[in-house]
Amino acid sequence: MAKQEFQAESKRLLDMMINSIYTHKEIFLRELISNASDAVDKRHFRALTDSSLAPEGGYEIRLSPDQETRTLTIKDNGIGMTRDELENNLGVIAQSGSLQFKKENDAVEDVDIIGQFGVGFYSAFMVASHVTVISRACGEEQAYRWDSDGADGFEITEAVKDDYGTEIILTIKESSEEENYDEFLQGYKLSSLVKKYSDYIRYPIRMTLPHPVMKPKPEDAPEDYQPEYETVYEDQTLNSMVPLWKKAKKDIKDEEYTQFYTEKFFDYMPPAHVIHTKTEGLSASYNALLFIPQKPPYDYYTKDFKKGLQLYASGVLIMDKCEDLLPDYFAFVRGLVDSPDLSLNISREILQHDRQLKAIAISLEKKIRSELLKLQKDDREKYTEIWKNFGLRIKVGAYANYGADKEKLRDLMMFYSANEKKYITLKEYREAMPEGQENIFYAAGSSIEKIDKLPQAEMVRKHGYDILYLTDDVDEFVILQLEEEDGKKFRSIADGDLDLSTEDEKKEAEQKAADNRPMFDLMKESLDGKVKDVRLSSRLVNNPVCLTSEGTLSIEMEKVLNAMPDQQGVSAEKILEINSAHPIFDTLCKLYNEDQDKLKLYTSLLYTQALLIEGMPIDDPAAFSNEICKLMAE
Numbered sequence: 001m002a003k004q005e006f007q008a009e010s011k012r013l014l015d016m017m018i019n020s021i022y023t024h025k026e027i028f029l030r031e032l033i034s035n036a037s038d039a040v041d042k043r044h045f046r047a048l049t050d051s052s053l054a055p056e057g058g059y060e061i062r063l064s065p066d067q068e069t070r071t072l073t074i075k076d077n078g079i080g081m082t083r084d085e086l087e088n089n090l091g092v093i094a095q096s097g098s099l100q101f102k103k104e105n106d107a108v109e110d111v112d113i114i115g116q117f118g119v120g121f122y123s124a125f126m127v128a129s130h131v132t133v134i135s136r137a138c139g140e141e142q143a144y145r146w147d148s149d150g151a152d153g154f155e156i157t158e159a160v161k162d163d164y165g166t167e168i169i170l171t172i173k174e175s176s177e178e179e180n181y182d183e184f185l186q187g188y189k190l191s192s193l194v195k196k197y198s199d200y201i202r203y204p205i206r207m208t209l210p211h212p213v214m215k216p217k218p219e220d221a222p223e224d225y226q227p228e229y230e231t232v233y234e235d236q237t238l239n240s241m242v243p244l245w246k247k248a249k250k251d252i253k254d255e256e257y258t259q260f261y262t263e264k265f266f267d268y269m270p271p272a273h274v275i276h277t278k279t280e281g282l283s284a285s286y287n288a289l290l291f292i293p294q295k296p297p298y299d300y301y302t303k304d305f306k307k308g309l310q311l312y313a314s315g316v317l318i319m320d321k322c323e324d325l326l327p328d329y330f331a332f333v334r335g336l337v338d339s340p341d342l343s344l345n346i347s348r349e350i351l352q353h354d355r356q357l358k359a360i361a362i363s364l365e366k367k368i369r370s371e372l373l374k375l376q377k378d379d380r381e382k383y384t385e386i387w388k389n390f391g392l393r394i395k396v397g398a399y400a401n402y403g404a405d406k407e408k409l410r411d412l413m414m415f416y417s418a419n420e421k422k423y424i425t426l427k428e429y430r431e432a433m434p435e436g437q438e439n440i441f442y443a444a445g446s447s448i449e450k451i452d453k454l455p456q457a458e459m460v461r462k463h464g465y466d467i468l469y470l471t472d473d474v475d476e477f478v479i480l481q482l483e484e485e486d487g488k489k490f491r492s493i494a495d496g497d498l499d500l501s502t503e504d505e506k507k508e509a510e511q512k513a514a515d516n517r518p519m520f521d522l523m524k525e526s527l528d529g530k531v532k533d534v535r536l537s538s539r540l541v542n543n544p545v546c547l548t549s550e551g552t553l554s555i556e557m558e559k560v561l562n563a564m565p566d567q568q569g570v571s572a573e574k575i576l577e578i579n580s581a582h583p584i585f586d587t588l589c590k591l592y593n594e595d596q597d598k599l600k601l602y603t604s605l606l607y608t609q610a611l612l613i614e615g616m617p618i619d620d621p622a623a624f625s626n627e628i629c630k631l632m633a634e
């Protein structure tokens, strides 16, 4: 059989690995043991329905160092690999995107890229000059052997193997002055590495270790007899086998959670928050170990992303990503659930209708929600980060299904506050409202900086009222869905009448509006259907013009919807508002009496300016620029 090349991506990764971007070479053992444990999990699961597949002496992972041949063998009696699997699993990288990640994060030197992207097996080449894998898949007669020196590809040949499972034989590199590899052949070192990284693996990790034993004293021993020792070889189990989630919380160090999380869920950053809970209830009993990541995974916003938790039934892994355990709005949560209530030999289809599973899901959702609320209260900084990273899904969740879940999610929501200059909850806004403020004001735009400059906010600000900044596309739709907070309605600063004036001011404004009605009508007409009306503004203080809207569709929503492929052509009912306190107003009045053609030109310019302020596209930028220049040259 000719040598096969590694797939291009794998080859590059391999080079990276050999030239070790990762300095802690010792983690290769953790990676190989973790693979072995996964393989045993799989066989264990299959044996639940086919007991003939269970190994006679029980499941185990065995380490055998041999100093003479400089080999370290890691043997498991797991599911094994077929010829194709050897070729496909060990010849390519399991998860794409790893190299992409590396490219984007070149600065991040010491990240655990190995654990993160399921390239665990390759880490063997950090310590081995040659790797042999002998494997026989469960139920197969023929075993196969995979051989590689790393860089230049691999070879697969037929092999003989008595039992099912996989044996990985590492030929450990020669030590040099800089690097000591010999320790990976020493029993005590290996045993301490197992304790350090793989203690919770649920199957015994065994090794035969030399053990000095005193020889019995001979009966005819002389008086000055010195006890003699002999070395016996004894089988030892190196790990405690208690899965982390079954240990008591108080016995677990933060580093242990972090190690467990980063390794098992392929993240290179520690979790932002850990939820470790044990629930014994009438409807459901389970242990759950949940993690909120610091950052969304690289595929979080693609359709490839799949939510879900690992599901264990009495300690046996039965599903890697059980979607039904998490609602969409908590899709960012990673982790696992272990329940004694679930039947072991349950099929996926039955699982979907399983009452226990539903009860667990409901209970978990409550738990996640209450933990988030607790964080919001006790550790605002952390919660704000989580909100910034994952809040979008929660908002979408509140909006989806005609708002069916909105009340559950309302308290989790935060928006940026103009007054506080940070994210606050709706309740906090409501509680800080001064006497006399009738509405909760919000402003929508593409960024905080842009909303800060919106002229429509002037009058609201002058009153000292806070404004919530809505910067995500979905925000305004969510606010509409929520309708009100504790009796106070949400109101856009760009909304029809803001009702901020006193009775006297209102009367005066009405009079002024009536006096200037003919002029406004002419202006409206000249805009030829682009606006529904031209009006005197009650919300501007220093700025000359702005656009507002009437009806449910706001200008920001028009922008959002028009950016969607199947929604183009929707249009908000726009109102052009003029500030009567601005000198331009007097100019307009004068032109109305003296030069109506010029009034029409000015109207068109003011309208275009209002569009620009809104960040809306303008119809004819060149014409706009020419008109302005003409005026400048006058």
Ligand code: ADP
Binding pocket: 031, 035, 036, 039, 076, 078, 079, 080, 081, 089, 090, 094, 117, 118, 119, 120, 121, 122, 166
């Ligand atoms: P990951 O374990 O993250 O998927 P690896 O590169 O470590 O990535 O392993 C690739 C694949 O090779 C595994 O997903 C598994 O299917 C297979 N594999 C590795 N080691 C073993 C083993 N000891 N027994 C059976 N299959 C294995």
